[in-house]
Amino acid sequence: DVQLLESGGGLVQPGGSLRLSCAASGFTFNTYAMGWVRQAPGKGLEWVAGIRDSGTTTTYADSVRGRITISRDNSKNTLYLQMNTLRVEDTAIYYCAKEPQYCSRNSCYFDYWGQGTLVTVSS
Amino acid sequence: EIVLTQSPATLSLSPGERATLSCRASQSVSSYLAWYQQKPGQAPRLLIYDASNRATGIPARFSGSGSGTDFTLTISSLEPEDFAVYYCQQRRNWDTWTFGQGTKVEIK
Numbered sequence: 001d002v003q004l005l006e007s008g009g010g011l012v013q014p015g016g017s018l019r020l021s022c023a024a025s026g027f028t029f030n031t032y033a034m035g036w037v038r039q040a041p042g043k044g045l046e047w048v049a050g051i052r053d054s055g056t057t058t059t060y061a062d063s064v065r066g067r068i069t070i071s072r073d074n075s076k077n078t079l080y081l082q083m084n085t086l087r088v089e090d091t092a093i094y095y096c097a098k099e100p101q102y103c104s105r106n107s108c109y110f111d112y113w114g115q116g117t118l119v120t121v122s123s
Numbered sequence: 124e125i126v127l128t129q130s131p132a133t134l135s136l137s138p139g140e141r142a143t144l145s146c147r148a149s150q151s152v153s154s155y156l157a158w159y160q161q162k163p164g165q166a167p168r169l170l171i172y173d174a175s176n177r178a179t180g181i182p183a184r185f186s187g188s189g190s191g192t193d194f195t196l197t198i199s200s201l202e203p204e205d206f207a208v209y210y211c212q213q214r215r216n217w218d219t220w221t222f223g224q225g226t227k228v229e230i231k
């Protein structure tokens with residue numbers, strides 16, 4: 001079974017940093033693109049960042065570009081999200097999610113999601 | 124940027140009733156639309172992809188339809204476990220992912 005287990009969330013002050021991890025199992029990690037999606041308390045879903053299977057191509061939402069870096073270690077089956085210069089509005093549950101095998105330029109979705117890790121940015 | 128608008132915001136229905144949820148795109152997305160279900164305290168779960176294809180393990184009472192700018196998620200007969208929030212989603216040009224704001228299906 002596909003499993004995605006996030007960790008690394010917590011309380012951080014504005015301007016601080018945090019690194020989230022997502023341990024993947026149950027599938028051939030290095031052949032799938034992955035992404036992070038967040039959900040502020042009581043709000044909807046917001047895509048944050050994505051990374052291709054090899055890790056060579058990354059994409060970001062405008063709201064986080066320049067402050068957040070997505071990466072992966074295929075030897076460890078692990079996805080990361082390095083979050084710097086955190087703002088109060090970055091407070092959210094961060095979900096790690098897996099893309100299916102075949103996505104096209106305008107057609108893609110997330111077929112599996114982790115349970116999420118809560119990031120709280122507050123002084 | 125494509126905007127996805129879901130309606131209604133809240134749908135109040137009884138178990139056994141039919142639920143019809145709408146997602147409208149600000150420009151054509153062909154048939155490239157997905158639907159997710161999210162229950163309180165849980166991660167989203169993929170229901171439908173490419174407008175009308177049920178994901179693995181999704182019951183047949185869930186169906187999706189539409190193309191272009193207008194899409195519908197139908198739950199033919201609501202079960203108690205179907206009361207949740209539903210989101211539509213689309214990706215554009217490899218790097219622009221958009222979610223609708225969600226429709227909450229609540230028990231009447």
